[in-house]
Amino acid sequence: xxxxxxxxxxxxxxxxxxxxxxxxxxxxxxxxxxxxxxxxxxxxxxxxxxxxxxxxxxxxxxxxxxxxxxxxxxxxxxxxxxxxxxxxxxxxxxxxxxxxxxxxxxx
Amino acid sequence: xxxxxxxxxxxxxxxxxxxxxxxxxxxxxxxxxxxxxxxxxxxxxxxxxxxxxxxxxxxxxxxxxxxxxxxxxxxxxxxxxxxxxxxxxxxxxxxxxxxxxxxxxxxxxxxxxxxxxxxxxxxxxxxxxxxxxxxxxxxxxxxxxxxxxxxxxxxxxxxxxxxxxxxxxxxxxxxxxxxxxxxxxxxxxxxxxxxxxxxxxxxxxxxxxxxxxxxxxxxxxxxxxxxxxxxxxxxxxxxxxxxxxxxxxxxxxxxxxxxxxxxxxxxxxxxxxxxxxxxxxxxxxxxxxxxxxxxxxxxxxxxxxxxxxxxxxxxxxxxxxxxxxxxxxxxxxxxxxxxxxxxxxxxxxxxxxxxxxxxxxxxxxxxxxxxxxxxxxxxxxxxxxxxxxxxxxxxxxxxxxxxxxxxxxxxxxxxxxxxxxxxxxxxxxxxxxxx
Numbered sequence: 376x377x378x379x380x381x382x383x384x385x386x387x388x389x390x391x392x393x394x395x396x397x398x399x400x401x402x403x404x405x406x407x408x409x410x411x412x413x414x415x416x417x418x419x420x421x422x423x424x425x426x427x428x429x430x431x432x433x434x435x436x437x438x439x440x441x442x443x444x445x446x447x448x449x450x451x452x453x454x455x456x457x458x459x460x461x462x463x464x465x466x467x468x469x470x471x472x473x474x475x476x477x478x479x480x481x482x
Numbered sequence: 483x484x485x486x487x488x489x490x491x492x493x494x495x496x497x498x499x500x501x502x503x504x505x506x507x508x509x510x511x512x513x514x515x516x517x518x519x520x521x522x523x524x525x526x527x528x529x530x531x532x533x534x535x536x537x538x539x540x541x542x543x544x545x546x547x548x549x550x551x552x553x554x555x556x557x558x559x560x561x562x563x564x565x566x567x568x569x570x571x572x573x574x575x576x577x578x579x580x581x582x583x584x585x586x587x588x589x590x591x592x593x594x595x596x597x598x599x600x601x602x603x604x605x606x607x608x609x610x611x612x613x614x615x616x617x618x619x620x621x622x623x624x625x626x627x628x629x630x631x632x633x634x635x636x637x638x639x640x641x642x643x644x645x646x647x648x649x650x651x652x653x654x655x656x657x658x659x660x661x662x663x664x665x666x667x668x669x670x671x672x673x674x675x676x677x678x679x680x681x682x683x684x685x686x687x688x689x690x691x692x693x694x695x696x697x698x699x700x701x702x703x704x705x706x707x708x709x710x711x712x713x714x715x716x717x718x719x720x721x722x723x724x725x726x727x728x729x730x731x732x733x734x735x736x737x738x739x740x741x742x743x744x745x746x747x748x749x750x751x752x753x754x755x756x757x758x759x760x761x762x763x764x765x766x767x768x769x770x771x772x773x774x775x776x777x778x779x780x781x782x783x784x785x786x787x788x789x790x791x792x793x794x795x796x797x798x799x800x801x802x803x804x805x806x807x808x809x810x811x812x813x814x815x816x817x818x819x820x821x822x823x824x825x826x827x828x829x830x831x832x833x834x835x836x837x838x839x840x841x842x843x844x845x846x847x848x849x850x851x852x853x854x855x856x857x858x859x860x861x862x863x864x865x866x867x868x869x870x871x872x873x874x875x876x877x878x879x880x881x882x883x884x885x886x887x888x889x890x891x892x893x894x895x896x897x898x899x900x901x902x903x904x905x906x907x908x909x910x911x912x913x914x915x916x917x
Binding site for chain 2: 430433437479
């Protein structure tokens with residue numbers, strides 16, 4: 376999540392909610408994998424989330440996107456969701472959080 | 483929400499019949515091996531060996547590959563499969579064709595049954611190629627992976643076409659040259675053109691993804707593609723027009739060089755992987771690549787010598803076939819089943835259940851203990867069978883075949899276990915199903 380601005384409470388709640396979305400192949404949540412590029416909320420446009428995948432054409436892509444939609448709609452049923460899959464910047468291992476690295480035995 | 487469709491999975495009814503039938507044919511192959519240990523004592527051109535080779539190559543290998551490709555092609559190309567109905571029709575024609583072909587070979591029914599089988603299989607290959615081409619045509623650019631898949635599918639059609647002509651040639655003389663000459667071309671169109679190129683294309687996409695390996699040198703894959711294809715084209719044409727000659731060794735070298743370039747790509751993925759631990763699927767996959775080293779060496783020997791009059795080289799050819807079909811291809815499929823089938827079911831059954839989805843993860847959808855035993859038995863069975871062939875011992879072969887049969891039974895149990903998740907009620911599926 377971008378750290379150069381002040382985040383609303385809802386944005387932090389979204390961030391936490393996304394930790395429930397697991398990449399089923401790797402077994403790590405998408406936040407710790409560094410797949411979430413942007414979380415934004417404002418009253419006019421609702422929630423905007425930009426995510427990527429570890430590899431373009433990932434077979435788990437549909438499942439991950441579907442789950443993001445599911446958990447956000449479940450937690451914020453009255454707020455519209457704009458979910459975008461982006462490929463820039465390309466995902467790299469540098470984006471994995473310390474918790475994710477520990478789960479991958481990278482340390 | 484906008485534009486989140488990233489993959490285009492076909493329905494389960496398209497993919498699952500291929501996996502189930504492939505698993506069944508693997509068990510049938512291992513079972514038939516128990517009653518055919520005598521078939522490995524002479525020349526490779528004999529009924530039971532031909533029946534088992536086609537059960538392995540078509541009923542087992544190609545059947546699972548078809549199912550996996552119908553699932554993966556839309557994922558790799560990011561467009562939907564052109565026609566699910568065509569894929570289902572392909573399945574019925576292909577499955578019936580393989581059964582007819584295996585029975586025809588086993589009982590030497592060289593008339594209408596084998597002709598019907600060969601035509602059914604050829605038509606199924608034609609349908610498969612059409613579906614692949616029509617799917618890829620929807621994409622904006624042709625990726626390297628797609629190029630491998632298209633090329634492999636074309637080679638498969640050529641393999642099927644030559645196979646059908648050979649089937650007719652058994653009762654209606656068509657060829658003016660030796661049937662065995664065409665058998666060599668037919669076998670290598672299938673092994674190198676279909677299996678090897680397809681495996682290169684799909685593995686180059688999936689293995690780095692499974693291992694979380696990035697920044698790989700894809701130029702290696704371009705060399706692998708070019709060298710393998712040039713070698714195979716040269717081998718087939720030169721063998722057809724000039725029969726056995728010294729240049730065959732050169733073409734074998736080209737194909738081996740292509741495979742080595744692919745190996746180096748996989749090795750680079752292993753070195754750069756973020757996921758250090760290899761699961762059961764990746765262990766089987768790596769074992770497959772290790773086993774492939776054996777036929778690579780043998781291919782250079784048999785392409786250098788004329789084997790027909792030499793009993794050692796005839797055995798080498800049997801070892802060549804066994805390590806390719808029972809070793810390399812079987813190990814790869816056994817492993818990749820665990821890397822694909824649970825995920826296919828999971829996507830359809832559990833992917834939109836939020837936190838609930840975490841209770842049933844793909845790796846928990848099969849009996850892990852059985853999968854581990856399966857790997858162990860498989861690792862025992864292939865060397866034992868090879869030793870049995872080399873020392874001409876039917877008892878040793880029988881022990882190896884027994885291990886392989888138990889391997890197949892365990893694999894079938896896990897395949898059925900995984901697929902049963904697609905039938906169960908969402909809530910009743912077990913957590914902690916590992917034994």
